[in-house]
Amino acid sequence: MRLAIVAVLTAVAVACYLLLFIRGSFDFAFPRRLTVLGAMIVAAFAHGMGTVVFHTVTDNRILTPSIIGFDSLYTLMQTLTVFFFGATAIASTEGIPKLIAQTTLMVLLATLLYRWLFSGRFGSLFLMLLVGVVLGMAFDSLSTFVQRMLSPTEYDMLSVELFGRLSSVDSDYLPLAFGVCLVVGVTLWRRRYRLDALLLGRETSTNIGIEYKRELTLMLVLIALLVAFATALAGPMTFFGFLVATLAYQITGTYKHQYVMPMAFLLGVFTLATGQFVMQHLFYAGGFLTVIIEFVGGILFLFMLLRKGTL
Secondary structure, eight states, X not given: OHHHHHHHHHHHHHHHHHHXXXXXXXXXXXXXXHHHHHHHHHHHHHHHHHHHHHHHHHTOSSOOGGGGSHHHHHHHHHHHHHHHHOTHHHHHTOSHHHHHHHHHHHHHHHHHHHHHHHHSTXXXXXXXXXXXXXXXXXXXXXXXXXXXXXXXXXXXXXXXXXXXXXXXXXXXXXXXXXXXXXXXXXXXXXXXXXXXXXXXXXXXXXXXXXXXXXXXHHHHHHHHHHHHHHHHHHOXXXXXXXXXXXXXXXXXXXXXXXXXXXXXXXXXXXXXHHHHHHHHHTSXXXXXXXXXXXXXXXXXXXXXXXXXXXX
């Protein structure tokens, strides 16, 4: 029932965003809004589902996938591109090959990290998280150092790429994005009961027939694929997934992934569609939506951290 209510509210929010306050040519505005809506769906699916599954495999509802360093790696890649090839290189290299290259690099780094840490004698999930934090800090430090050597013009053009940018997503990217989300979504849905079992812990899930290491590695690779693709497509959104996942837990009131994952996805679409509608038509500042979402998500993260008193 709660899923149905949220689904109806999401449909209303989407309809309002697509159809209301269209000034000028409908044939021009409607396809553009459809493209932005497609970017919202991809971002909501990737960050919402990815964060819920990440919370499951880490057994911690405070951590987010960005702790592995995806956002920092994306920032470093964009910064080095501008530093070595100039600010015009960002615009001239836009396209599906660049999107695939960025996603592949991020997923490759995550996969190598997982194999190295889990195959070692002292391999553990917590060691992987620690290494991810250290790598993220290293990437951030290197990015900051390189950015200080850029000219003001180059830095301004780079800054545009370092914020979430749902309104500037190319429609040519969406078929590939939907395909990736569909494959990952089907895989996660078929393993929803195994995800429930992973919540019981390593020993208990192993005793009931779950291949813990294999499932854990697969889930982490799928998370890496989702978050990396969404980051390469629409830019970093650090706390958005944490925000919708936390709301999904509170609204569903259950641990079962067959309810939590769809709820996180629907809440993500509802949040983005409603926020874009309000910001664009009431405050005429649609481009600031991701900044506000990150601000609210960051406050919620600090609140949850202070309430629990530990990671």
